[in-house]
Amino acid sequence: MAIIELRNVGKTYGKGECETEALKNVNIKIDEGDFWSIMGPSGSGKSTLLNILGCMDKPSEGEYLFNGKSIEKYSVDELSYVRNTHISFVFQHFALLNDYSVFDNIILPLNCKKMTSSDKKNKAEYYMKQLGIESLGKKKPSQISGGQQQRVAIARALITEPDVILADEPTGALDQKTGEELMKLLKEINIQGKTIIVVTHDEKIANVASKRIYIEDGICHI
Amino acid sequence: MIEVIKSLSKKKIFYILIMLQFIFSLVYFFVIAAAIQSAFYININVPRQLDISTEQLIHIEVDVFEEKSNFNNFVADIESQLNGKVGTYESNVINSVELGGDVGTVEIDSNIVLMKELEIEQGTYFDDCDFKYNIMISDEDNPVSILIGSELAKEYGVEIGDEVYDLDNSQSFIVKGILKPGSKWFADTVDEGSIADLGYEVIVPRSESDYIHVHYYCIMPEQVDIDDTIKQIKQLAEKNSVTMEAEFVSDELAVKFSDSLEENKNWMIFVVVMMIMISVGTASLFMAQMNSRKHEIGIKVAVGYSCKKIIKMLFGEVLVVATVAFSIAAILGKAMLGQVEQPSIWGQGTYVDGYYISADILIMGAVILMIMCVPAVVLLGVKTKRLQPRELIGGNE
Ligand SMILES: Nc1ncnc2c1ncn2[C@@H]1O[C@H](COP(=O)(O)OP(=O)(O)OP(=O)(O)O)[C@@H](O)[C@H]1O
Ligand SMILES: [Mg+2]
Numbered sequence: 001m002a003i004i005e006l007r008n009v010g011k012t013y014g015k016g017e018c019e020t021e022a023l024k025n026v027n028i029k030i031d032e033g034d035f036w037s038i039m040g041p042s043g044s045g046k047s048t049l050l051n052i053l054g055c056m057d058k059p060s061e062g063e064y065l066f067n068g069k070s071i072e073k074y075s076v077d078e079l080s081y082v083r084n085t086h087i088s089f090v091f092q093h094f095a096l097l098n099d100y101s102v103f104d105n106i107i108l109p110l111n112c113k114k115m116t117s118s119d120k121k122n123k124a125e126y127y128m129k130q131l132g133i134e135s136l137g138k139k140k141p142s143q144i145s146g147g148q149q150q151r152v153a154i155a156r157a158l159i160t161e162p163d164v165i166l167a168d169e170p171t172g173a174l175d176q177k178t179g180e181e182l183m184k185l186l187k188e189i190n191i192q193g194k195t196i197i198v199v200t201h202d203e204k205i206a207n208v209a210s211k212r213i214y215i216e217d218g219i220c221h222i
Numbered sequence: 223m224i225e226v227i228k229s230l231s232k233k234k235i236f237y238i239l240i241m242l243q244f245i246f247s248l249v250y251f252f253v254i255a256a257a258i259q260s261a262f263y264i265n266i267n268v269p270r271q272l273d274i275s276t277e278q279l280i281h282i283e284v285d286v287f288e289e290k291s292n293f294n295n296f297v298a299d300i301e302s303q304l305n306g307k308v309g310t311y312e313s314n315v316i317n318s319v320e321l322g323g324d325v326g327t328v329e330i331d332s333n334i335v336l337m338k339e340l341e342i343e344q345g346t347y348f349d350d351c352d353f354k355y356n357i358m359i360s361d362e363d364n365p366v367s368i369l370i371g372s373e374l375a376k377e378y379g380v381e382i383g384d385e386v387y388d389l390d391n392s393q394s395f396i397v398k399g400i401l402k403p404g405s406k407w408f409a410d411t412v413d414e415g416s417i418a419d420l421g422y423e424v425i426v427p428r429s430e431s432d433y434i435h436v437h438y439y440c441i442m443p444e445q446v447d448i449d450d451t452i453k454q455i456k457q458l459a460e461k462n463s464v465t466m467e468a469e470f471v472s473d474e475l476a477v478k479f480s481d482s483l484e485e486n487k488n489w490m491i492f493v494v495v496m497m498i499m500i501s502v503g504t505a506s507l508f509m510a511q512m513n514s515r516k517h518e519i520g521i522k523v524a525v526g527y528s529c530k531k532i533i534k535m536l537f538g539e540v541l542v543v544a545t546v547a548f549s550i551a552a553i554l555g556k557a558m559l560g561q562v563e564q565p566s567i568w569g570q571g572t573y574v575d576g577y578y579i580s581a582d583i584l585i586m587g588a589v590i591l592m593i594m595c596v597p598a599v600v601l602l603g604v605k606t607k608r609l610q611p612r613e614l615i616g617g618n619e
Contacts, residue, residue, distance in 0.1 A: 056524065077528040084526020095521045099232040109525040111225060156525065 009062035037209035088157035090167040147178035226538035248551035261482030264415030276472035309333030345399030365394035373421035413474035505597035
């Protein structure tokens with residue numbers, strides 16, 4: 001069974017004259033352990049698709065199935081729960097809280113779970129070590145490099161042990177070399193069993209993924 | 223809770239500003255409310271202290287230089303023609319080794335018992351004979367009966383029948399009764415409304431041979447015509463060539479009350495206007511802050527914070543700030559307006575004048591604070607509900 005399935009999904013923003021059809025009739029099946037890349041020109045609907053895949057937004061038409069269950073009737077808070085337990089995001093601009101330390105940023109998703117602070121600490125330390133950022137815990141995001149910030153964001157994504165990691169141009173704010181390192185890292189995470197979907201402009205990066213969606217004017221080509 | 227405090231600590235300056243705003247307006251409110259309360263207080267407290275209605279009590283202010291005989295005739299006329307009983311009380315001090323030095327006293331006339339009866343814990347109240355002593359011959363063989371405050375009796379181990387000697391006036395007293403704890407008397411004239419605690423005071427009967435006092439009280443039978451009675455008293459004063467002013471205590475209190483209210487009305491309107499302004503200001507500050515926190519909230523929503531949790535966090539922050547502000551304002555207000563009980567102007571007693579922050583005022587302050595927070599809290603709620611995480615991701619910080 002596919003972990004995420006979209007059936008005839010469409011997304012329309014706005015009303016009347018401002019109406020934009022960002023996605024049209026999308027049908028995708030994403031299996032557990034897949035590594036997908038999403039490519040397409042600017043404004044083609046990549047982020048829109050990713051947000052729908054990640055339960056950040058509900059489709060205007062069609063059906064979204066997570067583990068075979070339709071989310072159509074889920075409340076906002078139930079969607080939050082799905083995000084918190086099954087899905088993690090990595091963003092182009094890292095989306096770290098600048099007032100919080102690296103450590104506090106990493107354990108942020110765990111604040112929604114019933115967990116002792118020593119358990120949180122152990123988990124955070126485990127992933128920080130895995131990502132080679134164990135010495136940065138007390139620093140603020142603004143005090144570390146872009147590559148390090150993205151590793152912090154990935155640590156935060158991994159800490160909930162999600163099934164799916166969605167990344168919207170995760171290398172967009174990084175230089176070539178750091179970007180490639182990051183993709184290697186994502187590949188390793190994928191090999192460890194996580195499903196990964198990456199939005200990117202970069203052909204090289206898209207090649208790391210095993211499956212590809214090309215999107216143009218809201219229409220997906222697989 | 224930890225979450226709330228953590229989040230609060232990230233926005234120090236913002237919350238310090240909001241807190242200052244709250245504290246400032248609350249303290250302001252407390253001060254005005256206490257002033258208004260003291261206006262009400264007299265009207266509540268004086269009738270509560272009296273055994274008769276304020277419409278039965280006439281306050282007579284006499285010129286000190288009156289002829290004693292003229293005044294006595296005037297009083298006799300009131301008693302015979304109007305059926306009123308005239309009496310007075312005044313504050314004094316005795317100096318006695320047995321009571322540990324200077325002690326405040328209240329000297330009371332026999333008629334005063336009709337206005338306010340003192341309750342006795344041990345022993346008995348004065349009888350008629352106790353008022354009929356002559357100050358000149360009250361020596362150790364003829365001591366004057368006194369009543370003594372319960373705390374004073376306890377502190378110096380004074381019992382019924384003990385003798386007390388006043389060094390200043392070489393006068394002997396014998397303890398006839400001990401007052402009930404919590405006994406009160408008027409610290410000043412009745413219409414001033416300052417109520418004194420008698421715990422550390424001594425009650426002395428006023429002797430017949432005493433000089434004329436300034437303030438007298440005429441206790442009237444029930445239901446007299448107020449205007450008519452005053453007119454008659456004026457006529458009797460004229461007849462006996464006594465210069466005085468007479469007024470019903472109920473009228474005195476009414477005038478005081480409306481004066482005080484009039485005095486504070488503008489302030490109160492001012493306070494209300496200010497509270498509204500602060501409330502609007504707070505709401506807009508919160509709104510501005512919400513915009514600057516979109517990023518933070520978006521990230522939290524993206525990692526799985528539920529809407530409920532976010533709203534709880536924001537409300538929690540407001541609540542903590544409001545509670546801290548309230549506590550500081552209450553402490554500041556209490557410090558500014560002094561203690562509930564102030565030391566009495568005479569003796570060792572204390573008195574309450576209503577110019578303090580009562581529980582009622584604190585509750586009102588809390589309600590007002592809540593009202594001030596409501597627009598902010600509603601805005602926070604609405605804004606958070608509308609916030610879409612997709613607005614916040616993939617985009618620029
Ligand atoms: N919140 C929104 N309201 C209205 N229109 C929107 C909204 N978000 C996106 N759109 C529109 O939907 C279309 C797809 O946008 P989307 O952000 O998915 O593009 P994208 O492929 O991610 O582009 P980019 O490569 O620049 O990030 C665009 O035409 C965009 O203007
Ligand atoms: Mg995009």
